[in-house]
Amino acid sequence: MQTAVLVIDVQQGLFDPLPRPWQADDVVARINTLTARARAAQVPVIFIQHTRADEPLSAGSDSWQLQRNVQTEPGDLRISKTTPDSFLRTDLQAQLDALGVKHVVICGYASDFCVDTTTRRAAGLGYYVTLAADAHTTHDQPHASAELIRTHHNATLQNIESFGVPILALNSAEIEFHS
Template sequence: MQSALLIIDFQNAIFTEPAAWQADLVLQRIQQLIARARQAGMPVVYVQHDEAGTIWEHGSQTWQFPAAITPLPGDFVSPKQHSSAFQNSAFQAGLAERGIQKVFVCGYATEFCMDSNIRQAASLNIYTVVISDAHTTRNRPHMDAPKIIEHHNWVWSEMGQIDVVPADSLPF
């Protein structure tokens, strides 16, 4: 079963004020995950949010990936304009073309794009593993970021077809 590390929307925009919770720590963890995946010969797949008129606008500095995790030539980078990379894009076909049947997911924003992509991947029978300590979000008016992350890690772990594990427990 071909596996891939899937990085959702971890772009420079997450460092704009107020920065996502523990953004620097999560960036460091994702950088380490990329190195481990590449060493294991695992493809690294990037999803890049693109929304005109926002900090996610195509071509802007905040739309780009942080230098520490910039895609390499040959990496699959899939743009998206919606919460889910599977909506109105070639993302699913791109995974299938590469034979990817299992994804290890990390990135931003836990309750929006992470959640949408995780649920959609699992519903399409793509074996889905959430890296519990490698995703983040911002504080919201009704709940702070650590609670949002804790809540979603719990929900995903209770769904049956999604595994939730910390980075140091991954098989690569």
């Protein structure tokens, strides 16, 4: 089954200002390892960047750029989005369909917004989903710590069966790619 890796919103303006997301450096390192393994298996890697008309995430601004430690390759694809849903008003679905993708591996930022929304939308569109359980993060919120939020999403998303396709939550080292 053709797979693609979706790396959501790992951008300077979201990862670098203090306070940083929970385990920010560890998450970026896991994403780099995951995407390197994907590329080695000829699995497409798609970087999705949130864009706003104004700062801090205006297209092309320093804040909009991928976080400095994120490793990219010339063949990686880029998608710009304006909502937490990486599919809404973007060509992500068309890109995935053109590549024959039926399974997406999702990682990035923010567990409780863009990662959650994109995971649900992907499953709703019929894509098999693997959530890289240790390669997504968020900031602490007044109601819950970032660690608790990630744990909650890893537990709840994989229990949704109504989409008719599985959503798995696996640590990044457990995710296998086949060429």
